[in-house]
Amino acid sequence: IQIWMHEINRTHPHFVDMFSxxxxxxxxxxxxxxxxxxxxxxxxAVWIDCxxxxxxxxxxxxxxxxxxxxxxxxxxDPVTRRLMNQLYFYIMPVFNVxxxxxxxxxxxxxxxxxxxxxKFHCRGVDANRNWKVKWCEEGASSHPCDxxxxxxxxxxxxxxxxxxxxxxxxxxxxxxxISIHAYAQMLLxxxxxxxxxxxxxxxxxxxxxxxxLALYSxxxxxxxxxxxxxxxxxxSGSSMDWAYKNGIPYAFAFELRDTGYFGFLLPETLINPxxxxxxxxxxxxxxxxLKKCS
Amino acid sequence: QxxxxxxxxxxxxxxxxxxxxxxxxxxxxxxxxxxxGSPSKWFMVHAIERATSEDIPEVGTKYxxxxxxxxxxxxxxxxxxxxxxxxxxxxxxxxxxxxCTCDDLLKIKTxxxxxxxxxxxxxxxxxxxxxxxxxxxxxxxxxMEPLWYLGGIGAxxxxxxxSNESTLYNMAHIHNVKQLNSENDLLAFDYVVLLHEMVSxxxxxxxxxxxxxxxx
Numbered sequence: 275i276q277i278w279m280h281e282i283n284r285t286h287p288h289f290v291d292m293f294s295x296x297x298x299x300x301x302x303x304x305x306x307x308x309x310x311x312x313x314x315x316x317x318x319a320v321w322i323d324c325x326x327x328x329x330x331x332x333x334x335x336x337x338x339x340x341x342x343x344x345x346x347x348x349x350x351d352p353v354t355r356r357l358m359n360q361l362y363f364y365i366m367p368v369f370n371v372x373x374x375x376x377x378x379x380x381x382x383x384x385x386x387x388x389x390x391x392x393k394f395h396c397r398g399v400d401a402n403r404n405w406k407v408k409w410c411e412e413g414a415s416s417h418p419c420d421x422x423x424x425x426x427x428x429x430x431x432x433x434x435x436x437x438x439x440x441x442x443x444x445x446x447x448x449x450x451x452i453s454i455h456a457y458a459q460m461l462l463x464x465x466x467x468x469x470x471x472x473x474x475x476x477x478x479x480x481x482x483x484x485x486x487l488a489l490y491s492x493x494x495x496x497x498x499x500x501x502x503x504x505x506x507x508x509x510s511g512s513s514m515d516w517a518y519k520n521g522i523p524y525a526f527a528f529e530l531r532d533t534g535y536f537g538f539l540l541p542e543t544l545i546n547p548x549x550x551x552x553x554x555x556x557x558x559x560x561x562x563x564l565k566k567c568s
Numbered sequence: 569q570x571x572x573x574x575x576x577x578x579x580x581x582x583x584x585x586x587x588x589x590x591x592x593x594x595x596x597x598x599x600x601x602x603x604x605g606s607p608s609k610w611f612m613v614h615a616i617e618r619a620t621s622e623d624i625p626e627v628g629t630k631y632x633x634x635x636x637x638x639x640x641x642x643x644x645x646x647x648x649x650x651x652x653x654x655x656x657x658x659x660x661x662x663x664x665x666x667x668c669t670c671d672d673l674l675k676i677k678t679x680x681x682x683x684x685x686x687x688x689x690x691x692x693x694x695x696x697x698x699x700x701x702x703x704x705x706x707x708x709x710x711x712m713e714p715l716w717y718l719g720g721i722g723a724x725x726x727x728x729x730x731s732n733e734s735t736l737y738n739m740a741h742i743h744n745v746k747q748l749n750s751e752n753d754l755l756a757f758d759y760v761v762l763l764h765e766m767v768s769x770x771x772x773x774x775x776x777x778x779x780x781x782x783x784x
Contacts, residue, residue: 382704383740383762383771400769421769458766496615498585505586507767534594534738535612535640537764541706 275334275367279305286345288312289358295366296436299389302371304436309341310362320450320560321441321522323366326401326513328373328384329538330456332530332548337367337454339549340556357560362447364440369433370401383538387431391418399425402453403509404434405516408467413509424511437513441520449563450524451517452556457537458506458529459497461486461555464518466502466527467510474523477567481524484562485555492551495531502527524559528552582619582631588733589619592631595731596651599666600637601724604673607714608681614638614645628656629733639676641717646670655733663729685714689755695747696757702741715745719759722776727763736766743773 283292291308298304310317322340324333344363347354357363368374372388386398396419403414406428410416414424429435441448463478472478482499489497498505502514506529518525531540531548540548582589593613600611618634631653638645649670656662689696701716702708708716719742727737741762748756763772 378704383764385769421771498590500583500585504583507587533612534764535610536702536706537738537740539702539704539706539741541702541708544706 275338276303276305278338279307279367282307282341282345289345289348290341295440296432298370298372298433299387299431300372300375302375304369304371304433305366306440307341307365307367308362309344309358309365311359313359316447317360317362318449318563319362319364319444319447320452320563321364321366321448321517322452322454322556323369323437323513324454325368325370325374326453327455328370328377328386329382330454330530331377331538332456332540332545333454334367334374335545336530336549336552337365339545340553341365341367343549343553353557353561356564357557360564361560363560364444364448366437369437371433373398373401385421386423387433389425389431392426394418396423399423399431401431401434402455402513403511404428404431405438405511405513407512407516407519408510411467411510413466413507414511422509428511434513438516441517441522445521448522450559451514451522451526452559453513453527454530454552455527456530456540457532457534459495459531459533460505460529461489461497461499462502462505462514462527462529463499464501464515464525466506466512466515467508469501469503469508471501472518474567477562478524480567481559481562482526485558488558489551489555492554493547495547495551497555524563526559528555579620579622579632582621584616584619587736588621589616589631589633591731591733591736592619592621592653592655593633593635593651594736595653595664595728596633596635596649596666596668597637598724598728598731598737599651599668600649600670600673601721602728605717605721605724606678606682607685607717608641608678609676610640610717610720611637611646612640626657628654628658630654637670641678642676644676646672646676648672661730661732664731666728686755689747695749697744697746698742699744700742701745715757716742718757719745719761722759723761723763723774726774726776730763734767738764738766740764740771 294303324337377384400422403424409428410424415422486497514525514527614636616635621631633651636647651668654665723739743760746758
């Protein structure tokens, strides 16, 4: 994936900029691609991260697909062209690089990061419970050996800290945050940590509704959508809730295909259709940014 | 026939997209697969049309779900499934009580394929084995598919037993399957499967044995 990113960067100088936001626990660079027609520095931006959880392999595949699709269809698709001209997309294909590597080499069902714990022999923190928003309350665990371990303190994970720093720095421009997960076939928005309605519910709900419709238009696949707490489960310290609290008005988490038949082990033949339909949804959300909504 | 209105206990209309309905429907899915699944028949909830629940004091919560399922091998959709799922309020885990019927469930005929599988395995010179189904990339060799389904049926029984209002189970992986020796006409298999529980995100390794009778 790194080699591919370098290649994309090299071959699309007017549309792509590759940079690193920091280093993983095991010292791997955390690469991000800035995607969009290079023009003014202050264009609005959309952030998309994939692979927060190591075993959700369809995520990184989607991030790569989205970049490929955006670059290939710039000249042929007016919607793509408009989005690439008016926005920057910050795409992080593999958020949890250490965990992803571990899932390819040692344990296919690994979820967390690979950070070492001072007291226990268990490694890793749930990178989607480590953000500074109602940290380590309901739906997260304080035990290092658990799958939803929140970490010793918020932003303890270098991966989380690096992305949080970037988003804090860019908060004036970033208008949408999208995190790609699997599986359940859902489009979720805040809150995860409580049962309450967000202030801009009307705008976010409309964007989600249209996104799910666009996704359905590809192959007839049904996605549920709604607040994460009522649609999936209550969880605290999630990146989506943090992004929203940090001032990003459209914060979403996708749970891609399927609903448990293959689960995490989605076969290669389903990568194309999953990515194709999800691209429609993400483009719809991005287009919503360009419209006024109060 | 499930009653839709009982004046003694108020019915709560549930949002079909929210987790109380989807978790209850998943329990019905496990029930269906255990009772009606076969090595060539596997059901997944397709769409939930309507869901209600009622709290029964001292007993627990009963859900009524109207939904459709999709059979995964044929991609056929079976509409008009109705399920009643009772989660009892007990000290520890108790198996949810399920009543579930679908109108056209029996229209999906797989007896020929299942019989053929039985005879195929019966006449193998060696005991059948398999590991890592699906593999990391989601691949399943064609000849392993029936054993994958069979493992799923056994897992469905366990997942049904382990379910409650705070769980959502799926079978994630078959670690290995071994055909056991049997003196009679039955085919028996020993499975080690990995179950994925969505709410805790825990993966549990479970052992189960599946028996494949000669007549289905």
